[in-house]
Amino acid sequence: MIWNDEFETLPREAIESLQFKRLRQTLERVNATVPFYREHFRRAGVTPEQLKSLDDLRRFPFTLKQDMRDNYPYGLFAVPLEQIVRIHASSGTTGKPTVVGYTRRDIDTWSELMARSFVAAGAHKGDVIHNAYGYGLFTGGLGAHYGAERLGASVIPMSGGNTKKQIMIMQDFGSTVLTCTPSYSLFLAESVAEMGLDIRDFKLRIGIFGAEPWSEKMRDEIEAKLNLKAIDIYGLSEILGPGVAIECNEAQNGLHMWEDHFLPEIINPDTGEVLPDGERGELVITTITKEGIPLIRYRTRDITRLIAEPCICGRTHKRIERLSGRSDDMLIIRGVNVFPSQIESILINIEGVEPHYQLIVDREENLDSLEVQVEVNERTFSDEIKVLQELSNRIRKEIKDLLGVTCKVRLVETKTITRSEGKAKRVIDNRPQL
Amino acid sequence: MKVEQISIFIENKSGRLAEVTRVLGEAGVNIRALSLADTSDFGILRLIVDKTDTAKDVLKSKGFTVNKTEVVAVEVPDRPLGLNSILQVLDASRINVEYMYAFVERCGENAVIIFRFDDTEGAIRVLTEQGVKVLVGERVYCM
Numbered sequence: 001m002i003w004n005d006e007f008e009t010l011p012r013e014a015i016e017s018l019q020f021k022r023l024r025q026t027l028e029r030v031n032a033t034v035p036f037y038r039e040h041f042r043r044a045g046v047t048p049e050q051l052k053s054l055d056d057l058r059r060f061p062f063t064l065k066q067d068m069r070d071n072y073p074y075g076l077f078a079v080p081l082e083q084i085v086r087i088h089a090s091s092g093t094t095g096k097p098t099v100v101g102y103t104r105r106d107i108d109t110w111s112e113l114m115a116r117s118f119v120a121a122g123a124h125k126g127d128v129i130h131n132a133y134g135y136g137l138f139t140g141g142l143g144a145h146y147g148a149e150r151l152g153a154s155v156i157p158m159s160g161g162n163t164k165k166q167i168m169i170m171q172d173f174g175s176t177v178l179t180c181t182p183s184y185s186l187f188l189a190e191s192v193a194e195m196g197l198d199i200r201d202f203k204l205r206i207g208i209f210g211a212e213p214w215s216e217k218m219r220d221e222i223e224a225k226l227n228l229k230a231i232d233i234y235g236l237s238e239i240l241g242p243g244v245a246i247e248c249n250e251a252q253n254g255l256h257m258w259e260d261h262f263l264p265e266i267i268n269p270d271t272g273e274v275l276p277d278g279e280r281g282e283l284v285i286t287t288i289t290k291e292g293i294p295l296i297r298y299r300t301r302d303i304t305r306l307i308a309e310p311c312i313c314g315r316t317h318k319r320i321e322r323l324s325g326r327s328d329d330m331l332i333i334r335g336v337n338v339f340p341s342q343i344e345s346i347l348i349n350i351e352g353v354e355p356h357y358q359l360i361v362d363r364e365e366n367l368d369s370l371e372v373q374v375e376v377n378e379r380t381f382s383d384e385i386k387v388l389q390e391l392s393n394r395i396r397k398e399i400k401d402l403l404g405v406t407c408k409v410r411l412v413e414t415k416t417i418t419r420s421e422g423k424a425k426r427v428i429d430n431r432p433q434l
Numbered sequence: 435m436k437v438e439q440i441s442i443f444i445e446n447k448s449g450r451l452a453e454v455t456r457v458l459g460e461a462g463v464n465i466r467a468l469s470l471a472d473t474s475d476f477g478i479l480r481l482i483v484d485k486t487d488t489a490k491d492v493l494k495s496k497g498f499t500v501n502k503t504e505v506v507a508v509e510v511p512d513r514p515l516g517l518n519s520i521l522q523v524l525d526a527s528r529i530n531v532e533y534m535y536a537f538v539e540r541c542g543e544n545a546v547i548i549f550r551f552d553d554t555e556g557a558i559r560v561l562t563e564q565g566v567k568v569l570v571g572e573r574v575y576c577m
Contacts, residue, residue: 376443376476381499383441383480383550384532385471410475413445414499 003119003151004112007260008315015259015316016054022288023263024051027060030294033078036071037296057263057286058274062297065098068238073099076293084292089137090237090337097137100237101292107146109289113258114147114243120256120313121231122206122249123177125152130175132166132184133211135159139241140211140335144179147243153177160184163191171202178207181335182214182222182230186366189225204228206249210235210242211335213323215432232322238298239285245320254307254319261289264318265297266306269327280305282327283320301328331361331427333368336405340426343372346398352379353395358417362430370407372399375414435558436504437548437571438486442479443499446472454479454493461485461492466577467548469535480535482507482548484575506549506557507574509567512538517547520566527560529553539577546574 002008010018027048030037041047044061051057068076073096077084085104089097102110123129129148133140141159148155156173158166160180166188169175178185185207192199204226210233222230234255235242244262245255257264262285266275269282283300303326307319331338340359347353353374360371372395380391392409399407418425444450451470458465458481467482483489486502493500510516517536524531532550539546546569551557561568 376499378499378501381441381443381501383439383478383501383503385473385478388443388476388478389473411443412476413443413450413497415497416445 001119001122001124002314003116008116008256008317010260010316012316018260019263019288020051020054022260023054023057023286024048026286026288026290026294027051027296030078030296034076034294036067036076040067054263057265057297060296062272062284062299063295064299065238065301068098069096072096074101076295077101078294079103079291086142088139088142088237088241090139098238100139103291106290106292109261110143110240110243111146111150113240113261114143115150116258117233117243117246118147118151118153118177118208120246120248120315121177121208121233122229123151123153123208127151127153127176127205128174128203129153129155129177129179130158130166130170130173131155132158132160132178132180132188133242134335139235139237143235143241143243144208163188164195167192167195167197170204171197174203176203176205178204178226178228180207180209181211182209182218183212183334183363183367185209185222185226185230186218189222190365193225199225199227202227206231208233208246212332213325216322217432234320234323236300236302238293238295239287239300240290244285248311248313248315250313251311254311254321256311256313256315256317256319259317261287263288264306264320266304267299269299269301269303277306277308277318280321280324301326301330303327329427331359331370331429333361333370333405336403338370338403338405342403343399344426346402347374347395350391350395350398352377353391356415356417357426359427360430361427363432368431370405371410372396372407373410373412373417375417376411377414435506435562435568435570436554437482437507437569437574439503439505439548439550440481440483440486440490440493441501441503442481442493444477444479446475446477451477451479453496454498457492457496457498458483458489461488463489463492466574467535467537467546469533469548471533480533482574486575503550504554506551506554506561507569507571508547508549508561509544509569510536510547512543512545516545520547520561523560523564523566524551524557527556529557529560546577 084101086102089099131144135141207228207230219230231247233246235244245257265284266281275281283302287294304320344355356375358373362369395409464484469480471478530552534549536547
């Protein structure tokens, strides 16, 4: 099934001519309304009028996450605040979040794209959508929610956590579609088993999982344990939130990116050079319909490749291959984005603590775990246990409060964390590779 | 009237305690009393030694994190309620014990208890007033 037959199956030439028209308008609009872009384009020696074809986009400069931070909070908004009806944010690398604003039309587009995504995944009106993505500043919860309502399904706004209650509701309310992170879905599956329940007594049919990378092996496990079809969804708050790209139920092979709203490119992350379709590199996205905060050539840091071949589902939009990594040091821990530099800035703000730390990431019982190892020094050491425990509790609490991720803090002896010349090895990721 | 104690941070892994005692032994430092407080991840080893500064220096040079703190050594009659009488005095004066550990004198009838108080000066004053025998550092270092 296809939600928007007209746009989802546009012939290639029609997609590209629509993209060109919308791209040119977007460039003109940001040049006129966002001082950052006017200056950014001027420095790069480009003007919107120089865009004569889609290929000319590569002459325009990239937008980085740092640019969003530098323009915190509203500097990249292309409309006055009174036209913004919703503000979301994701945790930032120095304590300040990355802020995005949506106009009424942006929310409308987002709902449309999430409705398309639900239908591509195999959901329809009449489904009971159990939405376990977090509601709040994070885009996952509300993004999926509005799409489910647009579709006309019955949405249960569960949000995350409270696993036993989730399972009770899932069973009693007859949930047919589950939306959450892939790791949480496995945690749910195990909790179902631990509670002595049989998954065959549940009505789950489809799971739509995103916000963190996952493997085919994990997909097999989820599908077997939850007795559903597991679909991969992609999105990032800077661009929209969930619903930027999704796998179709028919092929489960690559995620269709809604090309009438987004323009994907793949670049070599080291040189910035644009790579041809099929080659693996960093995904760069330009929004071509967004009003609140249009982004030109935004570097997602996600590594993938573009698949231009037609898909058996009939959609003509290009697919991105399932993500295979990052071109920066960002960690995704239980769906939360964490940069080592964020942990570092929290540590150095705690009196006496030196930024000698290491992050150990692992997967225990299918849930990511984060251990933060911090060296004890003469300033933080005490002959009293409680003082050291207060220190580790404080570090844990600040990380939880600022980054939203629960971790274990382990105090270690001084000078036991390797000092290397140049870039320190801050992260040991023991999770199974994708 | 105060006694110097050194405390050492040690991770909860094999060989660390032995490393501390080896370093001290090779420097000719003799341990008089010790206590180990532990959590699942780390421990704090507290020592009273005959040469506090030497001990601190050699351990630091071997990469250990070491603190020097002042504690109080009290001689307690080695009989039932011996400790209790001292704790009663402290409680009445609202002085808190952060931690304590005990050892028995090699010859003699008394036990020695090392106390870490929240108010060291106050504790010494109260105990002395009540006739409790508070030991001077030199006495403890060469016991």
